[in-house]
Amino acid sequence: MNLNSIASGTTTIALTTVQTNQALTRELQQRLIALGFQPGPVDGIWGNRTQTAYTAFATRNQFRPTEISPRAAQVLLGITTLNNIASGALTLALSTLQSAQGIVRELQQRLTTLGFQPGPVDGIWGNRTQTAYAAFATRTQLRATEISPRAAQILLGRQPLPTTTPTPTPTPTPTPTNPAVLQPPVTPTPTPAPTPAPTPTPAPVPTPTPSPRFAPADQAIPTGLRPISNGGLIWQMNRISADARVTRQIQQGLDAMGHRPGAIDGIWGGGTQAAYAAFARAYGFNANELSPQAALMLLEPAIPRIPVVRPTRSLQPKDFQDVARSIGCDVAAVRAVVDVEAAGSGFQRDGRPKILFEAHWFSEFTNGRFDNSNGDISSPVWNRNLYIGGAGEWDRLYKAVNLDREAALKSASWGLGQVMGFNHPAAGYRDAESFVRDMHESEGKQLGAMFNFIKSNRLDRFLINRDWAGFALRYNGESFRVNRYDEKLADAYEYWSNVA
DSSP states (O other): OOHHHHHTSSOOEEHHHHHTOHHHHHHHHHHHHHTTOOOOSOSSOOOHHHHHHHHHHHHHHTOOTTEEOHHHHHHHTTOOSHHHHHHSSOOEEGGGTTTOHHHHHHHHHHHHHTTOOOOSOSSOOOHHHHHHHHHHHHHHTOOTTEEOHHHHHHHTTSSOOOOOOOOOOOOOOOOOOOTTSOOOOOOOOOOOOOOOOOOOOOOOOOOOOOOOOBOOTTSOOOSSHHHHHHSSOBEEHHHHTTOHHHHHHHHHHHHHHTOOOOOOSSOOOHHHHHHHHHHHHHHTOOTTEEOHHHHHHHHSOOOTTSOOOSSOOOOOHHHHHHHHHHHTSOHHHHHHHHHHHSOSSSBOTTSOBOEEEOHHHHHHHTTTTTTTTOTTTOOSSOOGGGOOOTTHHHHHHHHHHHHOHHHHHHTEEETTTTEEGGGTTTTTOSSHHHHHHHHHHOHHHHHHHHHHHHHHTTOHHHHHTTOHHHHHHHHHOTTHHHHTHHHHHHHHHHHHHTOO
16 A cells, blocks of 8 residues: 555545554655655654644645545645646546545636536536536546546647547438328418618728738748747748758757757757657647747746746835735844845846756655656755756756656745745745746745745744844754854844945
8 A cells, every 4th residue: 555546546544554554654754744744754653743744734735634535645645736647647536536626626627628518617526517527538538437647638738639520410301291181371471562772881891910920931041049039930840940050959959858859960850840749739839830939938948837927026125024024023134134045136037037956856756757767857866966057957947847747846946045846835835836936926926935934934033033043053054153144144134224
């Protein structure tokens, strides 16, 4: 028995059964740590700290702390969206998901998009949603009592919805009139007098909608992706694919994202075509074209469905005031922490948040599935040599997102405070997806997440009391003395206290 078997079944397991199973206890301890709880050492022994951590997890998610239900196992494993199901290998009983409002709402949205009629998108599994899902399952020849990875992929549009050939409606054969059957007399309808035809009003000539600007056939292909991303023209892929220079750059971008185009040789073959089609599908681009937006994504890959905000929104005085008010400390204390502990700007020059991708956490969240095939982004142990830094960390993140979106978002640190994605509960968010979306929004949101994390770890009291050594010890560890973080905080506080 493991969390996968519980998550994919319908049986609720009493916690007393789990407590005697070392392997299951160890797995549960690992997942609790990944979700930001503190069960103590991962040793397979059910002690007080593990009990306290599981109770906190159950309370937060409104589960019973005396058992592990299939839904609790799904949340422990990170199965909280259709994307999680589509990216995994588990087929989940529908009955275990009907109480999960987030997935139900997402499923209702997808059913509506595909032309089924689940009723209001409210996260409530009623008769209309049940009927709509049963119709979807019948159409796709899948079971109506479960959601498999393939079902989730079709719902998300990653696989085409099977088409049905309409059965032609037979033309009714006219019934011959039987002269032996008396027909009721027909009263003739008087013919109305003809009405003079009105003088026709000239129809307004519609203003033509400007069509996308496609590159003229005689226009020379630009020298690379950057001029295409800066231009206003859409290029037909059959022209671009014949240019070795641009093809090579596309291949480099696809390879950095993990779409595997094959050899980076400037030759547009089947592997490059399949990789570009996968990239286009992820972002909603046309696979037969190269638009400025597609060229930009190849150069600066963002996360699909999480837009990059340009221009970036920098910190404002109100952001510091709001955080100080929420903690009960001086504004100068908040500014001092930002000066000493934050990452300078929360964004790169291209508008994407600053991140650092941690391969050992990605390995942890994916149970080491990609350690052998993708050792540059998945490692069982921390390895300093895997860091690239700067924009290169985004290439690593995007590659991981293609393998396991949620695990990837949890495995990076984000923005001003470099808060790890798996710490989203401590930062004030229900899931990593909404946390990362806000980290794209503004430095104000990044500042709020950083100080929510500080409050969740009870470090706010040191800021209120201006105990810089106490704060630095718990925020930076024992090395704070070597780096004089407490002195730097005190100096920064004094500076900001004297600034009008």
